[in-house]
Amino acid sequence: MTTSVAFIGLGVMGYPMAGHLQKAGYDVCVYNRTFAKAQKWQEEYSGRTAETPAKAASGAEVVFVCVGNDDDVRSVVYGDTGVLAGMSAKAILVDHTTASAELARELGEAAGKQGVAFLDAPVSGGQAGADNGQLTVMVGGEASDLLQISAMLETYSRHVGLQGPVGSGQLAKMVNQICIAGVVQGLAEGLQFAKNAGLDQEKLVAAISKGSAGSWQMENRSKTMWEGEFDFGFAVDWMRKDLQIALREANKNGSRLPVTALIDQFYADVQENGGSRYDTSSLITRFMAK
Known part of the structure; x- marks a missing residue:
């Protein structure tokens, strides 16, 4: 069994993911840009900390990266203090960041030049999914x-x-985000219609969630959307980042994404109204403000 691993990036996703690895018996060394966060993780899970990505990756058989965007990935992978500087041949680099396919291919080539294998491995499931494994x-x-x-x-x-x-x-993660955006907007419009029609939210969702309209978003977000609660979950800022990646890729491969482009602008409205850190279900606030 591979036992020595490094985990780079302890955000809302990376923090519990690294913790699951440590609890499962792997020897985990973590790096985070804010070192205090790494120290907090160590206090909670044991494991080890490092002052640079390269030091965390030194001796690791697998290195996981989970940061914000393409530029963040490059900042922890390349250079004298980046993970590639510390990795040995035959080790494996795994990028969990939601980033561009272009970056993935670039990293694959750079890793291959020094005998390191590479996997792009974005995740879906949000903070709750990370917390619960x-x-x-x-x-x-x-x-x-x-x-x-x-x-x-x-x-x-x-x-x-x-x-x-x-x-x-x-590319698969882009499809995931495209589909989520459409579902959340549809749910926002449906709940707005239900409120205006005087329907009972609990009775409504109990009925339609068991039919073809059912979705994870309906099961997990309809109640909080109805009550106007959004201070949790996957932030609008990050969703817009993801949708921009998808839209750029669509321009390259000839895909038409008119609904996705429109919903991206709806999320821009939420940002302008102070909801940058709201959960993505906050699309419904566009109706609440009126």
Whole structure:
């Protein structure tokens, strides 16, 4: 069993993911840009901390990265203090960041030049999924590399699926975000209609959630949307980042995403109204403000 791993990035997702690995018996060394967060993680889970990504990656058989965007990934992967500077040949680099497919291919090439395998592996399931070890992982890369780390991924996931070569995991995550955006907007419009029609939210959702209109968003977000509670979950800022990635990729591959582009602008409205850190279900606030 591979036992020595590094985890770079202890945000709302990375913090519990690294914790699941440590609790499962892996020897985890963490790095976070704010070192106090790494120290807090160590106090909670034991494990080790490092002052740079390179030091965290030194001696690790697998290095996981989970940061904010393409530039953040580059800042912890490249350079004298980046993870590649500390990784040995035959180690595996896994990027859980939701980033561009372009970046994934770039990282795959850079890692390959020094004998390091690479997997792009964005996740879905939000903070609750990370906390409860119930994430979905969409992977791009070689099946043989995924097989080596599948037990690790399963410590915080309920489904791990290989989507194709490097970059395919990120493309799959784009599809995921496109679909979520449409569902949340539809739910927001439906709940607005229900309120205006004088329907009872609990009775309504109890009925339609069991039919073809049912969704994770309806089961988990309809009540809080109805009550105007959004101070939790996956932030609007991050959703807009993800949708911009999808829209740029669509321009490259000739896909038409008119609804996604429109909902991206709806999220811009939420940002302008002070909801940048609200959960993505806050699309309904566009109706509440009127």
